[in-house]
Amino acid sequence: GQNIDQPTEMTATEGAIVQINCTYQTSGFNGLFWYQQHAGEAPTFLSYNVLDGLEEKGRFSSFLSRSKGYSYLLLKELQMKDSASYLCASMDSNYQLIWGAGTKLIIKP
């Protein structure tokens, strides 16, 4: 079957670094997406990985290991506005996104 696992909730301190992990099992693989979703709003795109390695984009970086079915989202210099849910999604062989349940990130001052 298809499955995406990520932690339900994480807490971090303003200014610190946090890593949100995601493991996936899908029928075929056409890339791994990370989205940010604030409460009551639609998801917004953060990153896309299809090759192994680290993609850096400002304070956010995303890593992929295809052989391990593993990805992480790294957030640096955390700000209060980063408090949100972070959704991991794998695109299967039909180009359909399989979504994780999301990780709620709580930032404390």
Next chain:
Amino acid sequence: GAVVSQHPSRVICKSGTSVKIECRSLDFQATTMFWYRQFPKQSLMLMATSNEGSKATYEQGVEKDKFLINHASLTLSTLTVTSAHPEDSSFYICSAPDPSVAYNEQFFGPGTRLTVL
């Protein structure tokens, strides 16, 4: 990036009535649009894939006669919740991939909060 609009953003209706939600791609043509439902503190659940000019493809467990989807043009898909009941209250979100974007990134509408009394 591509823009997807959704209307209305919020609707409250009485049980038994029907509600139509529109999803539009504003600056690109979308042959495919996706409709999701999200209950509080849960992830996105794909309801159906809307295909321009043909019938929608529904996910298992989604009643096609209750959730009517029409994708009449390359920029508009509509979802009609027929005979809505309180258990249909949810956050409905549409998305569309922009074919000009290499990796099929999906662009999301702002969502519609449906409350059925």
